[in-house]
Amino acid sequence: MTPPTLRYHNPVDVRFGEGALQLLPEVLRGRPAVVITFPEAEATGLLPQLRRLLGPQLRGVLDDVEPNPGVPWVEARYAAFWERHAEAVVVAVGGGSTIDSAKLLLGRTSSGCFAEVLAAMRAGQAPAFVAARPLIAVPTTAGTGSEVTPWATLWDRTSAVPTKLSLHAEALWAEVALVDPVLTMTLPDAVTRASALDALSHSLEAIWNRNANPISDALAVEAACGLIAALPRLLNDPRSLLLRREVARCSLLAGLAFSNTKTALAHSISYPLTLRFGVPHGIACSFPLPLVWSMAQGSDPGRDAVLAEVFGPQESNPAGALRAFLESVGVDCSFTAYGVSPEETAGILRTAAHGARGQNFINSHLCVNPTTSS
Ligand SMILES: [Fe+2]
Incomplete structure (x- = not known):
């Protein structure tokens, strides 16, 4: 019997190596960007570096990502994100929690409310997005893999039984992953x-x-x-x-x-x-x-x-x-x-x-x- 045909699929444009972060303006191709990152990015010099790299292309920053993203954080930012950044490329710079937080924001529901996404996730279904912003993922840790996967983890501590939810959608594949080992040097x-x-x-x-x-x-x-x-x-x-x-x-x-x-x-x-x-x-x-x-x-x-x-x-x-x-x-x-x-x-x-x-x-x-x- 002929063995079944196997499929391997990954659409992410991966750029790997020291200095890959410097390619950010090139891969943005003139589009406006919103940076999502972790609170320490300012003090470590990472956020100032991003500001220098992006100049006027940088239209906004969310730098209060929490470890293990939870429902309240996403709910509190979802509507405002879409109001302010509906034309922007999402640039997620951080570890798995940061990249996953960006993925949780970048798909828009018909109602404009995150509750729709949450309900689908709790039901184990894929949410119906009416729009999605492109993602450029820049991992600053070496381990998450989120820069090349089409899913995100949400820690649902608000339900009766706290549980881990997974958001899985084609829109969550990053357009580009910039994997720069220099960013992990000070971990x-x-x-x-x-x-x-x-x-x-x-x-x-x-x-x-x-x-x-x-x-x-x-x-x-x-x-x-x-x-x-x-x-x-x-x-x-x-x-x-x-x-x-x-x-x-x-x-x-x-x-x-x-x-x-x-x-x-x-x-x-x-x-x-x-x-x-x-x-x-x-x-x-x-x-x-x-x-x-x-x-x-x-x-x-x-x-x-x-x-x-x-x-x-x-x-x-x-x-x-x-x-x-x-x-x-x-x-x-x-x-x-x-x-x-x-x-x-x-x-x-x-x-x-x-x-x-x-x-x-x-x-x-x-x-x-x-x-x-x-
Ligand atoms: Fe893992």
């Missing part, structure tokens, strides 16, 4: 580590995924191997532009991989850990990776073969090798380390397996003993 160690581990999670989640294909596999294996090799060296030498470049490259490749597969079980496990226990996303989606790898192992010989490329075929216990790697960069892989009891762990794992991202995981016969999960 604190904790952010460097959590961001890179988020990228590692994206790469492995793209492999143990029902939507994997040979192209996403190639990108994911290259990303995972590169991150495992480079992150410990970068944490020892955070001023190395060479290592910053390598981790940014691997993060980008991981983003390109999971842009076509979405994430899987480790991310599904991570959401309550972030919402209820305050664990940063990059840690919450990476410390369960050895557990998830052990669940993936043996489910599918083809997937096992791709996973074996990460630590090499000579490694008889890759899940153990991954745990040793994570511990070497200061990550505790036990749920109890994050204040999660064995009973809560069992509940989180059960719920995660049934979540939308959990359904992407290759092993649908999860049988987890919570005492072995810590």
Whole structure:
């Protein structure tokens, strides 16, 4: 039987390398811009640099993005954004929270209210946008992948049961991603580590995924191997532009991989850990990776073969090798380390397996003993 035709699709125009930020005027092609960024961008000199680069093209700035964007922030800005910036290109400069916040604003509903978007997201449906602004994404961390994916995360803490929502729409693909490793040079160690581990999670989640294909596999294996090799060296030498470049490259490749597969079980496990226990996303989606790898192992010989490329075929216990790697960069892989009891762990794992991202995981016969999960 002829195997099915596979598809890999990513329309983002990616510009990668030191100085990529300087291409911003060129890729704007004379269009007006509104910059969305994080509060520290002024003091760090990033926002002044953007003002110099853009000159009169810069028509507005939103620089109060919050970590893990929530409903009130978007609701409070949505109508005003469309009133003032309906002609502007959205330039998102920051980490995953910043780029996702920009994505949450850039699609316009027929009513002009964000409530329409929120209702669609809560129903698990794609909102009907009547207009959308182009996005130029400029990541300042190396890990999110949001610059090359068509979705955004919204943390819905206002509903009866706080939950993580995902907005997925064609309009959310960035027109251009400017990935400039220089922008990550001054990141604190904790952010460097959590961001890179988020990228590692994206790469492995793209492999143990029902939507994997040979192209996403190639990108994911290259990303995972590169991150495992480079992150410990970068944490020892955070001023190395060479290592910053390598981790940014691997993060980008991981983003390109999971842009076509979405994430899987480790991310599904991570959401309550972030919402209820305050664990940063990059840690919450990476410390369960050895557990998830052990669940993936043996489910599918083809997937096992791709996973074996990460630590090499000579490694008889890759899940153990991954745990040793994570511990070497200061990550505790036990749920109890994050204040999660064995009973809560069992509940989180059960719920995660049934979540939308959990359904992407290759092993649908999860049988987890919570005492072995810590
Ligand atoms: Fe992630």
